[in-house]
Amino acid sequence: MTKAADIELAAVSKVYGTATAVHAISLKIPAGTYCCLLGPSGCGKTSTLRMVAGHESVSSGDVVFGSANVTDLPPAKRGTAMMFQSYALFPHLDLVDNVAFSLKMKGVDKETRRAQALEMLKLMHLEPYASRRPAQLSGGQQQRVALARALITKPEALLLDEPLSALDPFLKIRMRAELKKLQTSLGITFVHVTHSQEEAMALADLIVVMNEGRIEQADTPRTVFERPATAFVARFMGDHNVLSGRIVERTADGLFIEVVGGGRFFALGTAPVEDESADIAIRTDHVRIGAMPADGLGFDGIVSNVEYLGAKVKLTVTTAFTDEFTAVLSDAAFFASPVRVGEGVTLSWDQPDSIVLGRIVK
Known part of the structure; x- marks a missing residue:
């Protein structure tokens, strides 16, 4: 995998018409960190993730990866991969072709991309299902296919938008463990959007609590739990x-x-x-x-x-x-x-x- 880089947001804002979704936030996510953006619906966490990914334009401020300012770069040039909430798998393709799709778009030859896709499926313990289509898989298996497809591009950072929201409670707990294990073994930066306090506490090295487009606290799970910075954090975390x-x-x-x-x-x-x-x-x-x-x-x-x-x-x-x-x-x-x-x-x-x-x- 590509070596991870620090991600830095410098006074980043997002304005939609007369509404400000994100208010000049500044944040540094160290390379190799599992970071969770946590907050209620409408707090600006997904807009922030999409600005990091390049799927949303930045109204003001800068997005920096390592020493490179990527604010105006398209998603494909940023060294990130995004895993969407819906997984967005192609129903008519088998798992190998689903995982290899981005390499096909880059012009990688069929034999090479299929070999790399099989390696990624092996990493996700899905090699025996390589010839199946998404509809023949469970929710957890579909999620792992989406992860494999995102990771085959060897990104510096993986961006995850509510990746566990569609899973049942027991599968969520199992997939949390899988995500953490995967991030630790790969050593790349994960930025994960969630509204679940339990999910953030279980996964993150760095929790960023957001409210009304602002960062209320950015710290380790233990510090956020034991020393909430504001009344909002104290109430939202529920402890x-x-x-x-x-x-x-x-x-x-x-x-x-x-x-x-x-x-x-x-x-x-x-x-x-x-x-x-x-x-x-x-x-x-x-x-x-x-x-x-x-x-x-x-x-x-x-x-x-x-x-x-x-x-x-x-x-x-x-x-x-x-x-x-x-x-x-x-x-x-x-x-x-x-x-x-x-x-x-x-x-x-x-x-x-x-x-x-x-x-x-x-």
């Missing part, structure tokens, strides 16, 4: 509760906020001196049921929902200042002192589990 309030006191290591409806809460971290309000996040899996601790990090509320999820139980609590505050407990912790919907409960947490969040300037 933190977010409280917003007025800053009433600043200390050497944190600050206190006062929330509407009552309640004063401390969090570690800082906010700009000009800010009068702040968002804080509390880890859902570090919230406990029980008596209020001496430091007062907790509150009383009413249980509004209980979800048993096997190894854990998800508890939703309503209070005077928020309709939804979540605690994720181990099954042992919950059933040691179970509660029901409508019952009163005291929730608490330790100081390190509450952090001050940043804010994106718009």
Whole structure:
């Protein structure tokens, strides 16, 4: 395979008429990285991927591969390959001809391109099915054919647009493992668009969380999970509760906020001196049921929902200042002192589990 190159976006924007889909984002994806662009529908992640691929023009800014500015180059000249959500396989061709199609378009002779296609099918463990057509394959097998067809061009980067969305849950998990194994063995850069937090966490070396055409956070999965940069990231990843309030006191290591409806809460971290309000996040899996601790990090509320999820139980609590505050407990912790919907409960947490969040300037 071709040696991977860094991919850099420098203040890249995409404007459709009067609507801006991507707002001057800057991002560097190191060579050989598995990068996931993560966010809800309409956040700009697919537009960003298509601008990297060259399938969408850049309104302003630059796309750089290694030391080469490829902003104005067509897709075929960029050293990338794209795998589309639909797989876009040719139904009338067998697997060999499907995989070899791009080489045929480049004028590679039949014997050479078929030999290379068979090598790619072997890599995907599909060699026994070489004479079949796409309709005779399962969804997972079709996906591997699409991967083989993209990789036969020996790209520096493989771009994947929601590649697992059409698969059933069990196959998704299996194909996640296949994708990661493949990227590791090939050593090239993968840029993968998804709206699934679980998918991004399982696959990525670098998660780029997008919202309304902006990058909210770009970091390792562990950092995004444990230290969300903004309230949006904390809520979207689903592992933190977010409280917003007025800053009433600043200390050497944190600050206190006062929330509407009552309640004063401390969090570690800082906010700009000009800010009068702040968002804080509390880890859902570090919230406990029980008596209020001496430091007062907790509150009383009413249980509004209980979800048993096997190894854990998800508890939703309503209070005077928020309709939804979540605690994720181990099954042992919950059933040691179970509660029901409508019952009163005291929730608490330790100081390190509450952090001050940043804010994106718009």
